[in-house]
Amino acid sequence: xxxxxxxxxxxxxxxxxxxxxxxxxxxxxxxxxxxxxxxxxxxxxxxxxxxxxxxxxxxxxxxxxxxxxxxxxxxxxxxxxxxxxxxxxxxxxxxxxxxxxxxxxxxxxxxxxxxxxxxxxxxxxxxxxxxxxxxxxxxxxxxxxxxxxxxxxxxxxxxxxxxxxxxxxxxxxxxxxxxxxxxxxxxxxxxxxxxxxxxxxxxxxxxxxxxxxxxxxxxxxxxxxxxxxxxxxxxxxxxxxxxxxxxxxxxxxxxxxxxxxxxxxxxxxxxxxxxxxxxxxxxxxxxxxxxxxxxxxxxxxxxxxxxxxxxxxxxxxxxxxxxxxxxxxxxxxxxxxxxxxxxxxxxxxxxxxxxxxxxxxxxxxxxxxxxxxxxxxxxxxxxxxxxxxxxxxxxxxxxxxxxxxxxxxxxxxxxxxxxxxxxxxxxxxxxxxxxxxxxxxxxxxxxxxxxxxxxxxx
Ligand code: ARG
Numbered sequence: 258x259x260x261x262x263x264x265x266x267x268x269x270x271x272x273x274x275x276x277x278x279x280x281x282x283x284x285x286x287x288x289x290x291x292x293x294x295x296x297x298x299x300x301x302x303x304x305x306x307x308x309x310x311x312x313x314x315x316x317x318x319x320x321x322x323x324x325x326x327x328x329x330x331x332x333x334x335x336x337x338x339x340x341x342x343x344x345x346x347x348x349x350x351x352x353x354x355x356x357x358x359x360x361x362x363x364x365x366x367x368x369x370x371x372x373x374x375x376x377x378x379x380x381x382x383x384x385x386x387x388x389x390x391x392x393x394x395x396x397x398x399x400x401x402x403x404x405x406x407x408x409x410x411x412x413x414x415x416x417x418x419x420x421x422x423x424x425x426x427x428x429x430x431x432x433x434x435x436x437x438x439x440x441x442x443x444x445x446x447x448x449x450x451x452x453x454x455x456x457x458x459x460x461x462x463x464x465x466x467x468x469x470x471x472x473x474x475x476x477x478x479x480x481x482x483x484x485x486x487x488x489x490x491x492x493x494x495x496x497x498x499x500x501x502x503x504x505x506x507x508x509x510x511x512x513x514x515x516x517x518x519x520x521x522x523x524x525x526x527x528x529x530x531x532x533x534x535x536x537x538x539x540x541x542x543x544x545x546x547x548x549x550x551x552x553x554x555x556x557x558x559x560x561x562x563x564x565x566x567x568x569x570x571x572x573x574x575x576x577x578x579x580x581x582x583x584x585x586x587x588x589x590x591x592x593x594x595x596x597x598x599x600x601x602x603x604x605x606x607x608x609x610x611x612x613x614x615x616x617x618x619x620x621x622x623x624x625x626x627x628x629x630x631x632x633x634x635x636x637x638x639x640x641x642x643x644x645x646x647x648x649x650x651x652x653x654x655x656x657x658x659x660x661x662x663x664x665x666x667x668x669x670x671x672x673x674x675x676x677x678x679x680x681x682x683x684x685x686x687x688x689x690x691x692x693x694x695x696x697x698x699x700x701x702x703x704x705x706x707x708x709x710x711x712x713x714x715x
Pocket of ligand 1: 285368371577579
């Protein structure tokens with residue numbers, strides 16, 4: 258059986274290996290629904306412009322409705338011989354409605370067709386992802402609210418730095434995912450433009466109405482240059498870059514969850530439904546979901562590099578290289594979508610152990626900065642205060658005690674400015690409550706931030 262789509266030009270059929278090598282139907286058939294949507298809009302415009310008859314358009318509609326049904330029911334037969342989703346659907350349409358089906362491709366090429374399909378598909382994917390980011394943020398806001406007062410050590414260089422509230426820590430991720438949602442919404446603006454009408458590369462001789470098709474399909478505008486329209490994949494790269502950032506944030510969070518759940522740290526537990534055991538060690542409960550998410554970040558980052566590399570050497574306009582955009586793109590969408598869905602759910606399955614957090618915050622002289630600030634408020638220049646407290650910490654390290662364990666007299670040995678009121682600033686509660694400004698870790702600031710973001714999410 259020889260290849261049908263362009264056979265007259267060819268004296269022999271392609272080999273089976275080449276057929277398999279060049280075919281995309283087994284992965285691009287996920288574009289079937291948007292392919293049909295695009296074709297119907299194109300056909301409507303052709304009829305409106307008198308390029309095909311109203312009767313042909315009606316036949317195309319009838320055929321496409323049936324094809325849709327066959328695909329939904331899993332009864333559509335995808336043929337490798339027909340290379341890709343576009344030719345498979347068109348061929349079936351012609352089987353069903355004859356010449357009207359053969360007229361559908363008037364004034365169109367698979368080059369502008371596939372670019373349109375991907376944009377329609379991506380628009381839907383981005384909308385889903387923005388919705389999922391919102392769900393994740395709202396789950397994290399609830400967690401932050403429950404722990405607006407819970408104190409844990411904040412770290413820099415993985416060394417105890419200053420006490421912070423757990424709610425504040427969680428809100429840091431809420432900020433990151435908020436920026437991610439903004440980036441997705443921004444990428445959507447450039448996704449949502451119509452390439453159709455560019456035809457193969459130069460436009461078409463038929464009196465088409467591109468703006469009409471754009472409006473039917475809900476695009477904000479048409480791509481303004483036909484060469485660019487068929488060869489541009491910037492929008493896919495931008496999406497992958499935004500996706501890589503989302504996964505990078507997920508991965509940083511995962512790393513913290515894994516550390517926090519380690520028995521050596523013991524800050525949190527994650528609900529059993531997100532963990533698995535070991536086939537050999539009966540005691541194990543492993544944080545598989547965050548570990549896997551950290552791992553999958555590598556693959557999403559890789560897809561971004563794949564697409565950038567795919568595009569860097571392509572002359573204008575369309576080249577078959579572009580068919581390679583789909584698998585990385587689809588896998589990015591799938592990985593990101595699943596990950597966000599699981600994380601929104603898992604955020605509600607995190608139980609916090611405030612005693613363990615508190616115990617850790619009491620080690621490592623987390624309130625040393627507070628003592629220095631105290632001395633500054635009594636009139637000492639900051640650099641001198643820093644030095645005085647460093648001596649105090651040094652003494653505590655030698656003795657194996659905390660700053661608050663030193664007596665008033667002992668503290669006064671480091672600076673005569675120390676008074677009775679010093680012990681308030683050495684407490685964890687005093688330390689966090691004192692950082693009371695926009696963006697600070699004080700519990701009331703955490704509550705204000707939560708209210709602010711909730712209001713934005715409305
Ligand atoms: N399957 C192709 C792709 O994904 C469709 C466009 C093919 N165009 C062509 N002239 N061979 O890019």
